[in-house]
Amino acid sequence: MPREPKIAPSLLSADFARLAEETARVPGADWLHFDVMDGHFVPNLTFGLPVMAAVQAVSPVPLDCHLMIEDPGRWAPGYAEAGARNVTVHAEACADPRAVARDIRAAGALAGLALKPGTPLETHLDVLADFDTLLVMSVEPGFGGQSFIADVLAKVRTARRLVDTGELTLIVEIDGGINADTIEQAAEAGVDMFVAGSAVYGADDPDAAIAALRAQAAAAMRG
Numbered sequence: 001m002p003r004e005p006k007i008a009p010s011l012l013s014a015d016f017a018r019l020a021e022e023t024a025r026v027p028g029a030d031w032l033h034f035d036v037m038d039g040h041f042v043p044n045l046t047f048g049l050p051v052m053a054a055v056q057a058v059s060p061v062p063l064d065c066h067l068m069i070e071d072p073g074r075w076a077p078g079y080a081e082a083g084a085r086n087v088t089v090h091a092e093a094c095a096d097p098r099a100v101a102r103d104i105r106a107a108g109a110l111a112g113l114a115l116k117p118g119t120p121l122e123t124h125l126d127v128l129a130d131f132d133t134l135l136v137m138s139v140e141p142g143f144g145g146q147s148f149i150a151d152v153l154a155k156v157r158t159a160r161r162l163v164d165t166g167e168l169t170l171i172v173e174i175d176g177g178i179n180a181d182t183i184e185q186a187a188e189a190g191v192d193m194f195v196a197g198s199a200v201y202g203a204d205d206p207d208a209a210i211a212a213l214r215a216q217a218a219a220a221m222r223g
């Protein structure tokens with residue numbers, strides 16, 4: 001069975017004054033990526049749980065919450081309780097990632113672990129057994145519209161191999177700088193879920209941009 005590429009547009013690149021309309025513009029998305037930043041873990045501040053719950057209530061697709069925050073164990077279960085499909089926390093911010101994963105799952109969501117570009121995969125392989133999603137950051141977290149860091153694809157290749165051999169069961173997700181120029185190399189390396197902010201919401205027709213990215217990734221996966 002060939003892998004089916006999935007696309008998660010990031011609301012970070014949408015018009016924050018029109019979140020309901022922006023959400024409705026991407027019915028063809030697989031997940032809607034929701035970037036929570038606290039101004040401490042990253043030098044930027046976006047939105048939190050009340051806004052997530054409001055978006056969740058109108059979104060035609062499941063929410064994928066990416067928590068770029070300190071002390072994520074305190075906040076992550078709330079996003080799951082509010083109905084997120086997936087809640088991802090940063091390895092660099094977690095004292096006990098396994099406990100956080102357990103709490104997210106108990107609250108009804110998939111649990112994700114995110115790695116910044118400079119964070120190695122090897123030292124987190126043991127805890128990944130307790131997660132459903134691995135989010136490989138391909139930019140430094142904090143801002144949309146940055147350039148893709150291709151070096152992180154080594155982590156994607158390793159994760160893909162471990163999933164394909166059955167050693168881990170994970171959705172391999174990539175986030176940062178994904179667009180028509182970069183999605184093929186990410187697809188070839190083994191990504192399942194592609195986050196795209198500016199490449200989707202910067203397009204005249206965001207839903208058409210999703211379809212085009214998905215088709216490009218599928219062609220690259222077929223080789």
Ligand code: DX5
Nearest residue numbers: 010141142144145177197198
């Ligand atoms: C960055 C966020 C990303 C961001 C990606 O910290 O985690 O999800 O929205 O935006 P693009 O696709 O424009 O790089």
Ligand code: ZN
Nearest residue numbers: 033035066175
């Ligand atoms: Zn993100």
